[in-house]
Amino acid sequence: MPGSPLTRIAAAWAGIAALVLGLTLGRRAMVLELASLVVVLGSALIFTVTLADAIRGWLERRWAALAPLAVLLAAIPGIQGVRLADTALSDRRFQPHFAELETTVDRLGVPPGETIRLSPEDLPESVKVCCYRAFARRDGDERAWAVFQVRREVAYLYDPSGQAMRGKLSRRWSRQDPVAPNWYRLAR
Amino acid sequence: MDDLFTQLVWLFWDLPQPYRVILMVFLGSWAGLLVHELGHAFVARALGIRLWSVTLGYGPKLVNRDIGGCRVQLGILPLQGAVSLHDEDARALGYVNVDQPDWSFHWQAGSSWRAPMISAAGAIANFWAAAAINLYWFLMPQLTQPMFGLFLVCCMVNVLMFLNLAPIRGLDGWRLIAQAGAWRRRASGI
Numbered sequence: 331m332p333g334s335p336l337t338r339i340a341a342a343w344a345g346i347a348a349l350v351l352g353l354t355l356g357r358r359a360m361v362l363e364l365a366s367l368v369v370v371l372g373s374a375l376i377f378t379v380t381l382a383d384a385i386r387g388w389l390e391r392r393w394a395a396l397a398p399l400a401v402l403l404a405a406i407p408g409i410q411g412v413r414l415a416d417t418a419l420s421d422r423r424f425q426p427h428f429a430e431l432e433t434t435v436d437r438l439g440v441p442p443g444e445t446i447r448l449s450p451e452d453l454p455e456s457v458k459v460c461c462y463r464a465f466a467r468r469d470g471d472e473r474a475w476a477v478f479q480v481r482r483e484v485a486y487l488y489d490p491s492g493q494a495m496r497g498k499l500s501r502r503w504s505r506q507d508p509v510a511p512n513w514y515r516l517a518r
Numbered sequence: 519m520d521d522l523f524t525q526l527v528w529l530f531w532d533l534p535q536p537y538r539v540i541l542m543v544f545l546g547s548w549a550g551l552l553v554h555e556l557g558h559a560f561v562a563r564a565l566g567i568r569l570w571s572v573t574l575g576y577g578p579k580l581v582n583r584d585i586g587g588c589r590v591q592l593g594i595l596p597l598q599g600a601v602s603l604h605d606e607d608a609r610a611l612g613y614v615n616v617d618q619p620d621w622s623f624h625w626q627a628g629s630s631w632r633a634p635m636i637s638a639a640g641a642i643a644n645f646w647a648a649a650a651i652n653l654y655w656f657l658m659p660q661l662t663q664p665m666f667g668l669f670l671v672c673c674m675v676n677v678l679m680f681l682n683l684a685p686i687r688g689l690d691g692w693r694l695i696a697q698a699g700a701w702r703r704r705a706s707g708i
Contacts, residue, residue, distance in 0.1 A: 336564065361523050366654065367668065367672065374643055375643050
């Protein structure tokens with residue numbers, strides 16, 4: 331890898347920071363949170379060093395002196411990149427089961443105005459491994475909707491009538507992105 | 519790994535409240551001290567200054583060894599830290615009797631500009647650390663409760679350590695004042 335030792339250190343750190351912080355954005359795990367604290371403090375330290383190096387090298391190398399700093403700051407778009415990749419991976423794992431889950435929810439026959447918690451036995455075999463909590467609800471005469479939580483911060487909503495996000499659900503989940511007809515990815 | 523961590527968290531929650539706070543402050547203070555002293559040390563190295571020793575912590579020494587020509591000492595309590603420059607390099611920067619309480623600083627054209635950068639680096643690293651934690655809070659989902667406490671303590675300690683730039687004898691701010699005075703004397707030909 332070309333560049334000064336500091337550029338290589340900054341590149342390695344930027345990669346670690348993007349990975350750890352990008353994954354922490356989509357999850358809520360204490361190990362990741364602790365790792366992200368280390369990454370945040372370490373980034374501040376490396377930022378200070380790269381800044382000092384840039385000041386030192388400015389007169390001699392001009393823009394080239396900013397290389398370690400620029401490489402380190404590349405971690406910021408990198409975090410978003412890892413987050414998008416993580417979300418895409420999650421969608422890819424869950425999407426093949428949508429049809430099967432729609433049949434499961436429609437077959438449940440949820441009574442109007444009630445919420446039913448889905449037990450693992452109700453879910454298709456392939457979904458059990460990636461979904462740890464699920465419930466279905468029916469408001470009035472609308473068709474039943476269901477939420478399948480795959481991580482603490484990410485869930486998938488099956489909502490054929492488009493009514494679910496008007497209630498409590500919209501307060502609990504701040505983001506709602508359509509991923510397929512009648513299906514939405516929910517995130518906090 | 520996750521199981522071990524979960525067990526540690528359970529052990530943490532079993533502790534009485536005051537002990538939990540003390541543990542948080544202990545860990546946060548270590549984080550602040552490490553950022554501060556390593557800020558001085560790494561910036562000195564980046565500016566081509568050799569280090570004689572790095573002392574982290576107070577009390578019984580856990581580590582006392584030579585790493586790459588620099589003596590590294592690690593104490594138990596995060597109450598003090600120091601970075602000592604190589605005598606020859608310190609003299610080149612403009613320090614006289616750098617290891618004595620009555621040290622002085624004389625501005626040397628061409629090399630002394632690095633001294634204020636090294637003196638300020640610790641507190642500046644603390645400032646960036648506190649800013650980065652705030653940015654993290656702004657962007658990230660809600661933290662779990664013990665981790666929020668740890669982030670909060672780390673932020674507070676880093677803000678407090680930024681106050682090291684105050685012009686009080688023994689703090690980094692005092693060195694900066696001495697260096698600024700030396701520069702001013704040289705610039706005005708005194």
